[in-house]
Amino acid sequence: MNFDLSEEQQLLQQTVGQFLENECAAPLVREIFEGETGFDPALCKGMVELGLAGLHLPEEQGGAGLELIDLALAAETLGRAGAPGPFFGHALASLAIRLGGSEEQQSRWLPRLAGGDAIGTVALGEEGGLWQPEEWTLVGDGKLCGRKLHVPYASLAEVTVVGVAGGGLVLVERSAPGVEIAPVGGVDRSRRLDVLDLDGAPCEALPEGRTAAPRVRDAGLVLLAADAFAAGSRLVEMSVEYAKTREQFGVTIGHFQALKHQLVDMAVEIEPARALYWYAAHAFDHIPEEAERAAALAKAHLTDIAMRVARAAVEAHGGIGFTWECDVQIWFKRAMFDRAFLGTPAVHRERAAQLAGW
């Protein structure tokens, strides 16, 4: 029995954390958050140099050959810093090509994606909350038509993995004719979303796309759960810190039991749930019979409680918590992204119920 991180995994989190402390400090996060593109080339380059673009890809394709748990730990560390950029969509796109692509497709794309020479993303969600592979409707034999909503950083991505009717996956290149991209104006300014309109755009199927799609979805659920854990625990820390410094009636407000108990209830929701996302990430590679359900439960639970914690964090900060200048909003909005992307908690709880045979 060893349910703890290895030394290598702890080192990974420390290294990434240290890098972000230096290169992605609060003022820069704020600048990117408020900026036009939600993207900083230098920060992105630094992350690639740390190996974050290919942690989960095979070594022969330029990756680090690690597992989903390692990718999720990186996602947690990035989330804790509020690091803006295309990490999430890029990770899922490269995983999709790895799991569903032909050998030729893999060797064409993976080394470039792992090395940061190209950015990838995924186009999954459709109008009406259709996120799951069996719900996708886009059709096209070689030429794809239709609309995908909520595509992370489509405008930056050279290649987009698009979910199509029947639950398969296809590749669409940004430079192809019939591809139109427009910003959504998403709530989380640290992870920008675009609408992808396809009008007879040439596409190329991933031969094992149907097998890969649910796995990519599950990996996405775990990464969102990891990010939600980061948002929730960061907000607890910020709220506790505020309670230790803000004074009223001549004492720090952390003395007051009403606030103390509110902070404890936030921590008691979030802290144990770290193990839930660890378990789901571990199950993805090691407990195949539980992987799908564990991912659904982790995403539903963590994003639900992260949102509850985020609302409580605003209250714990008083009036300042409601302002644009207060950084609480950054993680509040990341939690909103985590909650809605790939389907709400209710969707994944129902899936978990079905998968349990209830």
Add this chain to the structure above:
Amino acid sequence: MDLTYGKEYEEFREEVRAFLAANWPPKGAEAELPREEGKARFRERAVTCGYLARSIPKRFGGSEQAPDEIRAAIIREEFFRAHAPGDIRGIGSMMLVPTLLEKGEEWQKEKFVPPTVRGEFIWCQGYSEPGSGSDLASLKARAELVGDEWVINGQKIWTTNAHNADYMFCLCRTEPDASKHAGISYLLIPMKQPGVEVQPLRQMTGGADFNQVFLTDARTPRDWIVGKRGEGWIVSRSTLKHERNSIGAAAQSTAMFAGLVQLAKSARRNGRPAIEDPEIRQRLAALEGTVRSHEYSGYRQLTLDAKGQSPGALQTMNKLISTNIGHEVAKIALDLIDDDGLLDPIADRAMGRIPSGNRGWINQYMYSLGIAVAGGTANIQRNVIGERGLGLPRDAYAQGRPGK
């Protein structure tokens, strides 16, 4: 990460299983013995093999094993699976014995530890008083030394099992002029004497697990004190480095949740199994998120304990998390049993027996509130988590003031 126990521990598990297969339930002539005697023989053998009383020295009737959280967890799992008698879980072996082993005189250990470990001495805990709950150190029960005996006067409350107990370990004020915490001593008091009157305290379920204990010139020998005069508060806080059973509480929550899912499968809603109802499915899956978080956090704490590392704030949270789960299980169960929620939990049972079926869920609905209060209310737990876990400042009112 590896969720198996590993080769060495799986071998150990096989060893435990073989022991259980050979010894429980009792075989041959032993199967004819009265049940309690059969259990006692089994326990004796399990101690000899190192499976029970692991943290107790051999000379006091234990098996004196090196602390090993994982072995302890395997033993609990396998004994539970075989329905075999485990360690005596009374308050005597759980609280008094570790305290005596750390702070007691040699003769006290010899006299009290072995029979307590065997379950022959039953103990109750005399801590809370009607006027001293959360603020325990304000307690007023007085003990005065008269000749060679302590003479004790006062009232204790919430005394689980006092009606069965042979002895009480009791906090009494012996130094009335000292400050609040420094005026308390830790005494051992025989229960079967004229100065001790036990009155059952019936709880809202109708059962009576607690008591009030009236001490009126109750007596105990001068040397039945653990630690020195005025050290009782410190003695009562002492805990040994023993196996912490960090997954035990979570396992109970998991088992309770499994029971709830069974209930949802058998209960009906709109003529169909209730588990097909979308609202019930949502609530069950939402609760499962909390239950599994608790369960997997238990694995993590087990791992850290085994490595001698601290899980930090998490370990202060276990009781509150279990309490929260108990509340939520109770609420969902009450909705599932529908108009059986009109039933009295123990109307058709002898007093004190735990009811089964839907009446059992009503009992749990109420009992979960008792659990939330026992051993420190949920709000006291929140203070502990806030102050020790999150490092928030202590409540000004909780700073020590004189006892008088």
